[in-house]
Amino acid sequence: MISSIKRFFIGHPLKSTELGEQKLNKKKALAILSSDALSSVAYGPEQILIVLVTIGAAAFWYSIPIAIGVLILLAALILSYQQIIYAYPHGGGAYVVSKNNLGINPGLIAGGSLLVDYILTVAVSVSAGTDAxxxxxxxxxxxxxxxxxxxxLFITVLNLRGIRESASILAYPVYLFVVAIFILIGVGLYNIVTGQVPAELHTPIGAPVAGISLFLLLRAFASGSSALTGVEAISNAIPNFKDPAPNNAAKTLMAMGILLALLFSGIVFLAYYYGISPRGDVTVVSQIAEKTFGRNFMYYFIQGTTALILTLAANTGYSAFPLLAVNLANDKFIPRMFTIRGDRLGYSNGIMALGFASIVLIIAFKGQTGHLIPLYAVGVFIPFTLSQTGMMVKWMREKPQGWLSKFIINTTGALISFIVMSIFFLTKFTQVWPVLIFLPLIILTFHRIHKHYLAVADQLRVSPSEPTMPIEGNVIIIPVAGITRVVENSLNYAKSLSAKNIIAVYVSFDREDEKRFDEKWANWNTGIRLVTLLSLHRSLILPLTKFIDTIEHKANESNHQVTVLIPEFIPKKGWHNILHNQSSLLIRAYLLYRRNVVITTVPYHLKK
Structure with a gap:
C-alpha cells in the first residue's frame, strides 16, 4: 500500500541511464532557477518603501536613486557570477569558489549561509505567495x-517527481508572471504618458525632505537589495543544464539579469509615480494593479500570477539546495545520504530535508514574510562577498590572459556586496543577529561531521602493517524462551554453523520454573547444553549480558568469536507484532554495541 501511494505521488522509478534526459534547456532553466530572483520584484520595491515611509510619503522619491543603486549591484553580480560559471563549470558556486581560493572555513561559511538561505528561500517565497x-x-x-x-508540501512532491517534470509544470506560471508584470508596467506607463495619473500623487524628484539621513537611505538600499536574492542559484546548478552546460548557464544568467532589471525598475517607478504607500494588509503590487485596472479580471490575473510565482519561487531552493548539499557531502561535511539519488534521479534526501526545514521555519515565524526577509537577504550577501573575494584571489594567483578586467569586475562585486552586508548588520541588527549564532554553530557541526568521517575512514582502512587476528572458532549462545519450533529452527541453524560450542540460555524468574524447564530440556534431548540463569528482579537483559560477558572474556583468550543467535518469529501480518512481547528486539538492541559479540537473528515466519 505504501509503495502504491509513493508511486502515485512520485511516479515510477527511472533508470540511471535516463539521467541525461533530466537535463534542462535554457527556457526551463530560466523558469525554475530564476523564479526566486524574478519573484523578488513583488516584495523588493516594497521593502524600500517600508523604510522610507518612516519619514513620510514625501521621501518616496528617494526610491528612484536607491533602485538605480540596486541595479548597479545587480549588474556587478551578474558579470561576476558569469565568470564563476566559466571558471567552475561543475557547479558549487560560492562554496566551491571560497573553499578553493580562501580556505576551508570561508568555504564552509559560504556553504552554510547558502544552505540556510535556500531554506529561507522556500519559507519567504511561500509566505510572500500566501500574502498575495x-x-x-x-x-x-x-x-x-x-x-x-x-x-x-505540493512543491516538495513536485520536485521529488524529477527536475524535468517540475520544470515543465513550473515554467508556465513563471512566464505568465513575467507577461503579467510587463502588461502592468506597460499600461501603467501608458496611463502616465497620457495624463491619466495625477502628478500630485507623488513628490517631485529632488524635493527636500525633512528628517532624511544617510543611515536611513543605506537601510532602504539594503532592504531593496533583497530583490537580488537568488542570483547565485544558477552558478550552483550548472550540472542541471544541457551541454554545453557553462554556456547555457551563462546565457540563462544574463537573461535573468535583464528581466529582473526591467521588472524591478518598472515596479519601483510605478509605485513612486502612483504615490503608493506600503500597507500591512495589501501588497504594493496589489495596490498598483488596482489603481491601474481596478478590481477586474486583469487585477486578479496579476494577483494570481504573483501569488503563483512567489510560491513557486521556492523551487529555486529545491533546485540549488540538493546540489550544494551534494558538494558538501562529497567533502564529508554533511551526511553522505545527501549524495544518493532517488527513484526519479533527483537528490530526494536533500529535497525532503529542505521541505521539512522550511515548514518548521514557517510555523516558527507564523508565515510573516517581513520577519524573514532581512535574515534571508543577509544570508545571501555573505556568500556573495566571499565568492567575489575568492575570484579576486584566483585571478591574482593565476593571472590568465585578460585577468585584470575580470579582477576589476569581481572587486567591484565584492566591495558592493560587503557594503550591503555591513549595512544589513548596522541597520537591521535586531533582525539579523541570529546569523551570528547559528552560522558558527553550523560551521562547528560541519567540522564535527568531517572529523567523524575521517575517524571512520582511518579505522576502516586495510593496512598490511596491522594484520587482524585469525578467528580460531565460534561460541554460539542462543537465548531461549521455551521449547517451540522457533527455538528448534534456531538450534538447527546453529548446528549447521558449528557442531560444538553451542550454549542455550534460559532466564528464569523463580526456582520452580527453573527446575521445570531443566527437566523439559533434558527430555527434549537436543544434544545442546542448557544454562539456566535465575533473575530474582525479573530482568531478562541483566543476567543474560553478564553471562555473555563471561563467555566473551574466556573466548577472547583463545581467539574465539562469540555469536548470539536470537530466535524470532515473524507474524504473517505486521500489526500482529503489537500483540507480542518484543523480547528479541530488546536483546538485539542492547547487545548491538558490544564490541566483540556478533548478533544474528534467526527468523521463523508464521503462516497464519
Whole structure:
C-alpha cells in the first residue's frame, strides 16, 4: 500500500541511464532557477518603501536613486557570477569558489549561509505567495500558516517527481508572471504618458525632505537589495543544464539579469509615480494593479500570477539546495545520504530535508514574510562577498590572459556586496543577529561531521602493517524462551554453523520454573547444553549480558568469536507484532554495541 501511494505521488522509478534526459534547456532553466530572483520584484520595491515611509510619503522619491543603486549591484553580480560559471563549470558556486581560493572555513561559511538561505528561500517565497493570495481574498488571512504549509508540501512532491517534470509544470506560471508584470508596467506607463495619473500623487524628484539621513537611505538600499536574492542559484546548478552546460548557464544568467532589471525598475517607478504607500494588509503590487485596472479580471490575473510565482519561487531552493548539499557531502561535511539519488534521479534526501526545514521555519515565524526577509537577504550577501573575494584571489594567483578586467569586475562585486552586508548588520541588527549564532554553530557541526568521517575512514582502512587476528572458532549462545519450533529452527541453524560450542540460555524468574524447564530440556534431548540463569528482579537483559560477558572474556583468550543467535518469529501480518512481547528486539538492541559479540537473528515466519 505504501509503495502504491509513493508511486502515485512520485511516479515510477527511472533508470540511471535516463539521467541525461533530466537535463534542462535554457527556457526551463530560466523558469525554475530564476523564479526566486524574478519573484523578488513583488516584495523588493516594497521593502524600500517600508523604510522610507518612516519619514513620510514625501521621501518616496528617494526610491528612484536607491533602485538605480540596486541595479548597479545587480549588474556587478551578474558579470561576476558569469565568470564563476566559466571558471567552475561543475557547479558549487560560492562554496566551491571560497573553499578553493580562501580556505576551508570561508568555504564552509559560504556553504552554510547558502544552505540556510535556500531554506529561507522556500519559507519567504511561500509566505510572500500566501500574502498575495490573502490580499486578493482577505477571508483566507486566518489560515495563512496552513496554506503556506500546503504549498511547501505540493512543491516538495513536485520536485521529488524529477527536475524535468517540475520544470515543465513550473515554467508556465513563471512566464505568465513575467507577461503579467510587463502588461502592468506597460499600461501603467501608458496611463502616465497620457495624463491619466495625477502628478500630485507623488513628490517631485529632488524635493527636500525633512528628517532624511544617510543611515536611513543605506537601510532602504539594503532592504531593496533583497530583490537580488537568488542570483547565485544558477552558478550552483550548472550540472542541471544541457551541454554545453557553462554556456547555457551563462546565457540563462544574463537573461535573468535583464528581466529582473526591467521588472524591478518598472515596479519601483510605478509605485513612486502612483504615490503608493506600503500597507500591512495589501501588497504594493496589489495596490498598483488596482489603481491601474481596478478590481477586474486583469487585477486578479496579476494577483494570481504573483501569488503563483512567489510560491513557486521556492523551487529555486529545491533546485540549488540538493546540489550544494551534494558538494558538501562529497567533502564529508554533511551526511553522505545527501549524495544518493532517488527513484526519479533527483537528490530526494536533500529535497525532503529542505521541505521539512522550511515548514518548521514557517510555523516558527507564523508565515510573516517581513520577519524573514532581512535574515534571508543577509544570508545571501555573505556568500556573495566571499565568492567575489575568492575570484579576486584566483585571478591574482593565476593571472590568465585578460585577468585584470575580470579582477576589476569581481572587486567591484565584492566591495558592493560587503557594503550591503555591513549595512544589513548596522541597520537591521535586531533582525539579523541570529546569523551570528547559528552560522558558527553550523560551521562547528560541519567540522564535527568531517572529523567523524575521517575517524571512520582511518579505522576502516586495510593496512598490511596491522594484520587482524585469525578467528580460531565460534561460541554460539542462543537465548531461549521455551521449547517451540522457533527455538528448534534456531538450534538447527546453529548446528549447521558449528557442531560444538553451542550454549542455550534460559532466564528464569523463580526456582520452580527453573527446575521445570531443566527437566523439559533434558527430555527434549537436543544434544545442546542448557544454562539456566535465575533473575530474582525479573530482568531478562541483566543476567543474560553478564553471562555473555563471561563467555566473551574466556573466548577472547583463545581467539574465539562469540555469536548470539536470537530466535524470532515473524507474524504473517505486521500489526500482529503489537500483540507480542518484543523480547528479541530488546536483546538485539542492547547487545548491538558490544564490541566483540556478533548478533544474528534467526527468523521463523508464521503462516497464519
Amino acid at each position: 493570495l490573502t490580499s486578493a481574498f482577505p477571508i483566507l488571512r486566518a489560515h495563512t500558516v496552513a496554506i503556506a504549509i500546503l504549498f511547501v
